[in-house]
Amino acid sequence: MPEIRFDGLTASFAGKQVVGPLSLHIRDGEHVALVGKSGAGKSTLIRLMYQHAEQQASLIPQDLGLVNALPVFHNVFMGQLHEHSLWYNTWTLLRPFKTDRKAIAALLGQLGMEEKQWTPAASLSGGQRQRVAIGRALYRQAPLLLADEPISALDGLLAHQVMEHLVEQFPTSVVALHDVDMALKYCDRIVGIKDGLVALDAPAAELTPADIMTLY
């Protein structure tokens, strides 16, 4: 995994600084939760990390980035577009190869979505769309997961299953989560963002939900 080490990082929109200056080092093998209230700067930070590590990262953006006109299969296949030739990718649009069909069916099965494989993304519910974006990230098989609220539309048991699966499948992850209990359960380090700055950075094992609530 490429090391993510920011020193004195800042980000601005229209001349207004919304992140930083902050220093943050993500080490290989860590599962990091980014927490903090809405507008704190979590999405901006995830985007900056992706710009830094694009080649070796799977991204689940908050807006998901699905192609509505394409079926679930092709949206998941997009995770590996960069692995194949233009010829292979064009052919897949018309007549997917058996290896990809099998692999994507298995992956969708793990996400409880196998029967939706050929459904256009436009016809899916919010939680189903989120699982397609998760499938695309898994199919990419990158060493680093960068995810912005990846389970916000999933209910109880499914949200737990998906988080467990993500931290198992990706050796290193940085996940923005608004659910403090999920962050403490599935991540080993909690980074709290407040007004664009790191206001908390500690091992999950040393924190209680009350410690994190001070950020809100």
Ligand SMILES: Nc1ncnc2c1ncn2[C@@H]1O[C@H](COP(=O)(O)OP(=O)(O)OP(=O)(O)O)[C@@H](O)[C@H]1O
């Ligand atoms: N495209 C943009 N143009 C202008 N300002 C922006 C833009 N994107 C984000 N901001 C501002 O930057 C700040 C940080 O936003 P960001 O989306 O990173 O927060 P967040 O912690 O991810 O919030 P949420 O939990 O609601 O997704 C906010 O004040 C927001 O208004």
